[in-house]
């Protein structure tokens with residue numbers, strides 16, 4: 278008999294996929310990644326993601342598995358849990374959610390019955406699909422109500438209180454995908470207590486900033502906290518659920534497995550452990566500080582060039598630019614910037630009259646380029662380039678000229694040497 282295990286590295290085993298990955302490597306290297314929800318994981322995180330744990334079934338939880346051979350799966354999951362608890366100072370963590378959406382789904386499954394009322398931020402005001410939006414399970418299985426931001430781009434907590442008192446939701450969800458200001462978890466807690474609701478904080482976007490101490494923490498206020506691990510936390514794609522209440526913790530464990538997920542992605546959990554290890558390094562605070570400083574530079578330059586920044590600036594890693602009242606749409610701006618090698622995304626903004634496919638704004642983030650090591654100088658140059666492009670979105674020659682200039686900047690901040698890790702096959 279022969280071994281059926283193919284041991285060639287990807288370039289030899291499957292040239293077709295390998296070439297696509299190489300093209301993606303070139304795209305990530307040459308372009309300026311400014312999508313606020315993206316980041317660059319370290320090669321160590323990728324190595325763990327690509328590790329042999331991908332072969333392992335480990336349904337259940339450490340020391341309570343439905344399969345044998347889980348000694349090391351247990352070890353790595355316990356390590357990930359202990360590290361994330363240390364980062365956020367919480368009593369319980371479930372590191373098995375396959376994504377942020379799965380984490381949110383499990384919290385609802387744990388704490389709600391079908392048809393219960395939930396109150397979250399409106400998608401078009403910066404909330405997430407899973408906060409009660411109609412096309413999502415969260416808007417279909419539950420009775421979803423929303424709050425939003427005011428014309429000034431800020432949440433008005435008195436208005437949230439007013440809505441919560443009328444709705445009397447079972448869960449209030451705070452946290453957003455496109456909100457540039459500090460979220461006042463203490464205020465949300467006050468409101469939740471008044472109406473007898475559970476407070477859930479979804480820190481998918483700002484978790485890395487909280488970990489770095491540059492955004493207030495929801496712990497001590499929120500009853501349950503969810504996050505992704507691949508945005509500002511700079512880990513593998515995935516989610517985490519945290520809390521301090523043992524009763525909620527127990528319900529969440531059952532809601533992840535067996536209620537909404539099967540076997541955990543042990544390779545992703547190993548990679549989460551590696552990412553959490555990086556966050557426990559003293560350098561993390563420095564990174565988080567610079568992410569915010571760079572976003573502020575971006576907002577300042579764009580404002581000085583006459584662009585309308587939603588809420589007038591930023592406290593975190595993202596900047597929302599509004600084109601309301603102008604001919605520019607989010608779609609046009611997004612495409613013009615992409616032509617110049619700057620990747621952002623179109624985004625709805627307050628008082629937007631255009632459809633979600635067009636929008637009147639763009640969302641720009643600083644987390645990924647800060648990981649590459651870019652600082653004030655580079656962000657000033659990039660912000661001015663963005664303004665130059667927006668000043669005349671139809672000037673495709675200018676977009677090409679700027680692209681060449683920006684690629685020269687990008688070259689000075691290398692990320693990955695190779696598209697794949699090229700592990701030896703021993």
Ligand SMILES: *Cc1c(COP(=O)(O)O)cnc(C)c1O
Pocket residue numbers: 314375376377378379381404405407452453454479480481482505515516
């Ligand atoms: C990104 C995000 C999620 C979902 O994460 P996925 O991993 O894409 O499912 C959930 N909540 C918020 C606020 C987010 O920004």
